[in-house]
Amino acid sequence: MTNSFTEENYLKIIYHLSKELDGGEVSTNSLAEMAKTKAASVSDMLKKLSEKKLVNYQKYQGVTLTKLGQTIALKVIRRHRLWEVFLLEKLNFTWDEVHNVAEELEHISSEKLVEKLDEFLGFPRFDPHGDPIPDQSGKFPSTIYHNLTELKIGQAGILMGVSEHNPSFLKFLAKIGLTLGCSIVLNEINEFDHSISIKINNEIDHFLSYEVSKNLLIKLN
Amino acid sequence: MTNSFTEENYLKIIYHLSKELDGGEVSTNSLAEMAKTKAASVSDMLKKLSEKKLVNYQKYQGVTLTKLGQTIALKVIRRHRLWEVFLLEKLNFTWDEVHNVAEELEHISSEKLVEKLDEFLGFPRFDPHGDPIPDQSGKFPSTIYHNLTELKIGQAGILMGVSEHNPSFLKFLAKIGLTLGCSIVLNEINEFDHSISIKINNEIDHFLSYEVSKNLLIKLN
């Protein structure tokens, strides 16, 4: 039993929205907004996904993924994130260009393709946005990282990702030379506005506002 | 104006079939067979493609591509062949595994993706089957190669492709170590059955039947 492009997208969106709600029921309207469609279309689709045992759906009561639905959603997410790594690291896409293309590539389902790609990329555990990549069986790597505002002066770490995915933010990072995997040392903290100074790759010093630094995810050395 | 996955497939198939006929009209039945659908469905689709000015279509008289249709077909073929190179060279797919996955990847239309991929692969001019890869504007590279039966004893060349794409044939080649780009020197020819002996990569000697050697495309050194 295969799933259409569209079904996969619904499952993926339900996964993400439900996660934001700590596993709670996702509303029809929020789904419609994310899927760029109308609530009526969502209702129809939920009925169908429910028949296929991919979601738990009670009329008017929102929706969650079944075990099976979650497995499929995680496969799509795995593919999406692996392709993002590929586009960024191998094809030199910029952070802000990556997402839309990955939205298409994620629906190519060949198991062989996905596993070979994973190998080719060196089994990455995080995508360019710092989001964890689930493994074949849907398990996430253990994530223990901090945002930059949590570091103390002198502490050092590696930039593992970002928690804000706004294109202009990503462009800004690229411009100042903050790339995934670069090393960061915290030079100083300005108490009055919580802005900070960092050293990137042991080379360049930079000031960052609190707004920026709180969206940078760091793995401590 | 974008074209659906399905439309792209029809255009691609019409291109290939028409080429076999030296540019002649393609019949509804042959299209149906290649597209694994029914003649009635083909008729419907041809009407639609004709309205979109992608094909020249006269009822009962077969179909050819318009200039516009050909441009689109060549884009799909370009993408297909570039992905085949990627799968073979980067992900270590075997020759016989490549095609089906490329059939899916070929419909992802991001121009940026295609051009970055081309660059990443080093601007290959031929795919793993030896078929030429059209450039961005739809032009084919000049092809001047020979099949292995045309060489004289002592002549050497590079394996550029194959003219037979049967999976068992491709598997056989992989098994004896004949890969795209390997060097071949013609050792001797057996007059009675035209079988030959070659040296692969200046290392290993191998016998090949006439059947096999006539399907190997060689670029002379």
Next chain:
DNA sequence: ATAAAAATTTAGACAAATCTAAAAATTTAT
């Protein structure tokens, strides 16, 4: 040249995914 065979097209249906408009259920605010 014409009848039989083959190829192609039309007619009418169907499934997937969507939409608008109207109805029904739920939530919110007084």
Next chain:
DNA sequence: ATAAATTTTTAGATTTGTCTAAATTTTTAT
């Protein structure tokens, strides 16, 4: 607690690509 507002679902259409069965056109064989 109940009326108003909001959310969700149903009803009925639409589009895309497909199908079967019947009708039509073209080709082939005598």
